[in-house]
Amino acid sequence: MKTTISNKKRRKLFDNLSEANLAFQKRYPGDRSARQPVHTVYGGANLFKSNSAKVLGARALESFQTYAPDFLSFGKIFGLTGINEIDAHYPADAARQFYEGLSSEEKKGHPARLSYEVYQKVIKKLQTEAIEDFRIDFEDGYGNRSNEEEDATAVEAAKEVAKGLNEATLPPFIGIRIKPFTEEMKERGLRTLDIFISTLVNETEGKLPENFVVMLPKVTIPEQPKTLANFFDILEDELELEEGVLKMEMMVETTQSIMDVDGTNPLYRFIKAANGRCIAMHFGTYDYTASAGITARYQEMDHPVCDFAHHMTKVALAHTGIWLSDGATNTMPIGPHRGEHMTHEQWEENKRIVHRAWKKGYDHIRHSLWNGFYQGWDLNPAQLPMRYAAVFAFFLESYEDAVERLKTFVEKAARATLIGDVFDDAATGQGLLNFFLKALNSGAITEEEVLRTGLTMDEIRSRSFKKILENRKS
Numbered sequence: 001m002k003t004t005i006s007n008k009k010r011r012k013l014f015d016n017l018s019e020a021n022l023a024f025q026k027r028y029p030g031d032r033s034a035r036q037p038v039h040t041v042y043g044g045a046n047l048f049k050s051n052s053a054k055v056l057g058a059r060a061l062e063s064f065q066t067y068a069p070d071f072l073s074f075g076k077i078f079g080l081t082g083i084n085e086i087d088a089h090y091p092a093d094a095a096r097q098f099y100e101g102l103s104s105e106e107k108k109g110h111p112a113r114l115s116y117e118v119y120q121k122v123i124k125k126l127q128t129e130a131i132e133d134f135r136i137d138f139e140d141g142y143g144n145r146s147n148e149e150e151d152a153t154a155v156e157a158a159k160e161v162a163k164g165l166n167e168a169t170l171p172p173f174i175g176i177r178i179k180p181f182t183e184e185m186k187e188r189g190l191r192t193l194d195i196f197i198s199t200l201v202n203e204t205e206g207k208l209p210e211n212f213v214v215m216l217p218k219v220t221i222p223e224q225p226k227t228l229a230n231f232f233d234i235l236e237d238e239l240e241l242e243e244g245v246l247k248m249e250m251m252v253e254t255t256q257s258i259m260d261v262d263g264t265n266p267l268y269r270f271i272k273a274a275n276g277r278c279i280a281m282h283f284g285t286y287d288y289t290a291s292a293g294i295t296a297r298y299q300e301m302d303h304p305v306c307d308f309a310h311h312m313t314k315v316a317l318a319h320t321g322i323w324l325s326d327g328a329t330n331t332m333p334i335g336p337h338r339g340e341h342m343t344h345e346q347w348e349e350n351k352r353i354v355h356r357a358w359k360k361g362y363d364h365i366r367h368s369l370w371n372g373f374y375q376g377w378d379l380n381p382a383q384l385p386m387r388y389a390a391v392f393a394f395f396l397e398s399y400e401d402a403v404e405r406l407k408t409f410v411e412k413a414a415r416a417t418l419i420g421d422v423f424d425d426a427a428t429g430q431g432l433l434n435f436f437l438k439a440l441n442s443g444a445i446t447e448e449e450v451l452r453t454g455l456t457m458d459e460i461r462s463r464s465f466k467k468i469l470e471n472r473k474s
Helices: 007-027 052-067 071-078 092-100 104-108 113-128 147-167 186-204 223-238 267-273 285-291 304-317 344-370 381-418 426-442 447-453 457-461 465-473
Strands: 039-044 133-137 173-177 212-216 248-252 278-283 323-325 376-378
Touching: 039 052, 039 381, 052 113, 052 147, 052 344, 052 381, 071 092, 071 113, 071 344, 071 381, 092 113, 113 381, 147 186, 173 186, 186 223, 212 223, 212 278, 223 248, 223 267, 267 278, 267 304, 278 304, 285 304, 304 323, 344 381, 376 381, 381 426, 381 447, 381 465, 426 447, 426 457, 426 465, 447 457
Parallel strands: 039 133, 039 376, 133 173, 173 212, 212 248, 248 278, 278 323
Antiparallel strands: none
16 A cells, blocks of 8 residues: 655654654663662761671661560551451460461461561561661761861771671661762762772772662752762772762752752752762652741651652652652650669550551651652661561552452453454553562562462563563564
């Protein structure tokens, strides 16, 4: 059949379109396939030691076992699905033995399932890898000190990182937060980074820890990350480091980070200014709410102004490969009473305060997950139980339904593809696939549990529902 335009004209049309399409794909390559930590612990640089991750993990486990000694009490603290169907007077040991004696099919429908399974996963996580990511903090967690003291702390912290690298005691992700590149703090921030990196590289003979990153706080203009990226170039050249090995994160902490003087969102310009160095954008809850004029009492992670900033950030950076992280709950789950000889009343007060703080943090984290933020901050090891409780429960309570939906969806799509029918709901399939990618990344489910979907691990790791269908067709 003869067409309206010649092949030459058609090629010219598509040449222009191809150039634009490829430029768009380069700008929005999609989510990164690497593991993203579910949290970041911030700690003052003066307190950091090579074994800090191990010490903090032990404290987190102690807090968990003290205030949630069994899966029934655990489920009640967080209000997990099914827990209220279990007799409140039923002994915990008897409940555990009964549940463990059930078949796999019986466990699926049992009201103890979610509490038991999440409880076991939280214990295992706290025992094996309580700290996923640690940021050695020279900003809010360190404060303003004399230049001599901060210089000395930068040297000592770098030596501790080198020691941890040698002894394999560092968490999977680690980094340093410097002071912001504001006019008042730029010299101090740059000097601390210079001393820290130079000392670390000298101690390790040129090695950096895996997943090492530099956090730049309170970014308001593109020139700030651009300056840091330029300094990375200088450091890599002077210290003979691999080109591009130094990475940065930025913090959204002011309203100007969400909308600038021109009435546009500047976040992508920040990323572009970083010249390929930026891997993540973190939200600073308390600085941002203060910037928005929210009084201290209402500066919480689930405040509407935070939701607005979160969605603006997601819209600006979706599919760019930049990880997003929410902020922290500043209510600490720590009782006021100490010592081995507390009265019953003191113990009960401690328990009420810890449980209340855990539930508040749990609700905040669930709100973040609901908004599509799969990483957040923790400020104290006693917060780690609520972190993993929230993340694991979020995914596990939807797991069985998601397995069946994805299996059915793949079968339906494959049939449609094989018979030449049109399958135009790939976005829903991608959404289901993303659920399993996030759940697997967080540790909520295992590879074996992912395989129940009928997909292979290679298919899961392709991260593309469209590619899965195309490969199955071929």
